[in-house]
Amino acid sequence: MFVAPPVKHEDHDAAWDAALRAAVDWSILLDDEPGDPDLRERFEAWRMADPLHDGAWRQTVHVDALIRQLPTERPQPETAAPVGRARLPRPRLRHVVAGACLAALAWLAVPIVLLQVRADFITDSTSQADIRLEDGSRVRLAPGSAMRADISATGRQVTLYAGEAFFEVTPDPTRPFEVAANGTRVTVLGTGFNVRIGERDTDVAVKHGRVQVEHTEPQAASEVLATGQWMRMSANAPAARGEIAPEVVGSWTRTRLVAVDRPLPDVIEDLRRRYAGQIVLLGDVPRDLSVTGIFDTSDPAAAAELIVRPHGGRVRQITPWLLIVSLNGQAS
Incomplete structure (x- = not known):
């Protein structure tokens, strides 16, 4: 079984991502024109130009082979109601290859096993969780999310590892309530607020009260958000902030x-x-x-x-x- 070469540095990670996307593009072109010798020659030149290109192509071919062994039907979760769906044209195999290859990247990026070890609460794609913490605070955890809560006599720390959560915090001046989410720290000043981890950013929005938001990687000046305000924090771009209707904050549900x-x-x-x-x-x-x-x-x-x-x-x-x-x- 072929395994993509391990990468540690951010630049190498981006290069592997780009190579994989290029390999997917080549698979599309070759699928369209299987008998074009000029196209095949240009593809071989690309593949041999860099070991990453060859590795990405081998990954694409490997995933294609795995997909051929997969069933075409997936049983619906028992908790999901039947949903009518229009029948869409079935595209060619190239779409399957593209999807599976990039899905493999997503799997490598967020190790499920690691989340299961670190998190106290995990939701799957079809469920949300309503959690009451030891201090009386309530958390609504969105589908596909994971978090850990450490409540003690001296402090209250929550770590959101993935996904999204809405918090209603019980006031306690003697025990600060902090939420850590992908390099962003939110310190509660008595509030209801929403935190969401995205692919590149972390969003914080306040339904009522106030929170203090700061980026910890790298360290940046903290800012205070009040009712109806939001902020988007990113390690690679300046923070953005704006206004939002308070009733919209945390108004998501499972579906x-x-x-x-x-x-x-x-x-x-x-x-x-x-x-x-x-x-x-x-x-x-x-x-x-x-x-x-x-x-x-x-x-x-x-x-x-x-x-x-x-x-x-x-x-x-x-x-x-x-x-x-x-x-x-x-x-x-």
Whole structure:
């Protein structure tokens, strides 16, 4: 079994990602024109130009072979109500290869076993959890999320490892309440607030009260958010902040996704956490494509269509467990 070469440095990680995406593009072209000798020659030149290219191509071929062994039906969770779905044209194998390869990256990026060891609470794609902590505070944990809570006589620390959570904190001046989420620290000053970990950013929004937000990696000046304010923290870009209707904060549910002026890739990531299969967003989508709306995630394909349609996007359902999303100018 072929395993992608291990990478540690951020630049190497980005190079492997780019090589894998290029390999997927080549698989699409070769699938379209299997008898084109010039195309095959250009592909071989690309593959032999860098060991990463060859490794990415071997990974693509390997995943393709695995997919051929997979069933085409996936049983629905017992808790999910039957949902009608329009029958979509079945695309060619190239979409399956693209989806599975990038899904493999996602699997490597967030080791499920590690989350199970570190987290106290984990939700799957079809459930949310309503948690009452020892101090009386309440947490609503979104689908596809994981967190740990350490409540003691001297302090209250919560770590959000993945996903999204809404907090209603019981005031206690003697015990600060802090939430750590992917390099962002939120210190509660008596409030109800929402924290969401995205693919590149961490969002904090306040429903009522106030919170202090700071980025810990690298250390940055802290800012205070009040009712109806939000902030997006990123390690690679300046922090962004704005206003939001308080009633919208934390208004998501297991099957309802709420987005207010959020980057399109982040909204697709939220949908992915609520889907028992894989959703693959092809290409490098500009971060300035924003989404606002309320989406019913009980039908992930329909929700994805509504999310990307205003930007000229399209959705292909390969099997009950794989959706491919592409925008204008991307492979589809």
